[in-house]
Amino acid sequence: MLDIPQPRPRKPPRPRLKVSDEARFFKGWLQRPLIMGAVSPSSRCLGRRMAGYVPDPRSFDADSRVLELGPGTGVVTQCLIERGVPESALVLVEYSREFCVLLRARFPKAHVIQGDAYDPGTAFGSHLHGRRLEAVVSSLPLFTKPDEKREQIVGGSLERIVPGAPFIQFSYALTLPVKPERVAARLETSPWIKRNLPPARVLVYRAA
Numbered sequence: 001m002l003d004i005p006q007p008r009p010r011k012p013p014r015p016r017l018k019v020s021d022e023a024r025f026f027k028g029w030l031q032r033p034l035i036m037g038a039v040s041p042s043s044r045c046l047g048r049r050m051a052g053y054v055p056d057p058r059s060f061d062a063d064s065r066v067l068e069l070g071p072g073t074g075v076v077t078q079c080l081i082e083r084g085v086p087e088s089a090l091v092l093v094e095y096s097r098e099f100c101v102l103l104r105a106r107f108p109k110a111h112v113i114q115g116d117a118y119d120p121g122t123a124f125g126s127h128l129h130g131r132r133l134e135a136v137v138s139s140l141p142l143f144t145k146p147d148e149k150r151e152q153i154v155g156g157s158l159e160r161i162v163p164g165a166p167f168i169q170f171s172y173a174l175t176l177p178v179k180p181e182r183v184a185a186r187l188e189t190s191p192w193i194k195r196n197l198p199p200a201r202v203l204v205y206r207a208a
């Protein structure tokens, strides 16, 4: 009998498990536009600029912590690690459960806390007791909250942080989300970062 080669059965196409961060973000924005505050993740260019304001991690000790508020899918988090911040020194406070699952998978050594960053008990809870808070890095959409809440988060952070350390925030707006004099701070601003959609700048508050 002739051994006729049979055509190889075609493999069924693999199901697409990988949802892009852009798609996750857009879905989040459709569900909760005021919480998300943006339709897509920040660019790495903006993330690197924010991370650049964190004090040199070579001066950190075992108790040093960097608090990130609103890490989303982790663009800025990754830039903090590339800056040299140890993953285990990162405390990430994120409102979205879905993003928290992603962040735990991507940064298994970081402390991921699901909750409301405006609640001091959540943002500055037991994970920071007895630790040195070296910087707070925030992507929270501050303009969706009243002045009082915005001032509380910036002012409250400056009270808990190592003296002179930065509260680092990005903003798309021409006006300031928090006036520095309202929180007894001095303010440094970066140039506009055009490689981000929309262009943004970094605001750095330090206790005056």
Ligand SMILES: C[S@@+](CC[C@H](N)C(=O)[O-])C[C@H]1O[C@@H](n2cnc3c(N)ncnc32)[C@H](O)[C@@H]1O
Pocket: 035, 036, 037, 038, 040, 041, 042, 069, 070, 071, 072, 073, 074, 075, 076, 093, 094, 095, 096, 099, 115, 116, 117, 118, 139, 140, 141
């Ligand atoms: C503009 S996105 C920035 C995300 C990411 N850091 C980036 O730059 O691509 C804002 C993020 O803050 C989170 N967020 C908004 N309000 C929050 C709150 N009250 N507590 C914790 N996270 C919050 C959102 O879920 C979202 O992930």
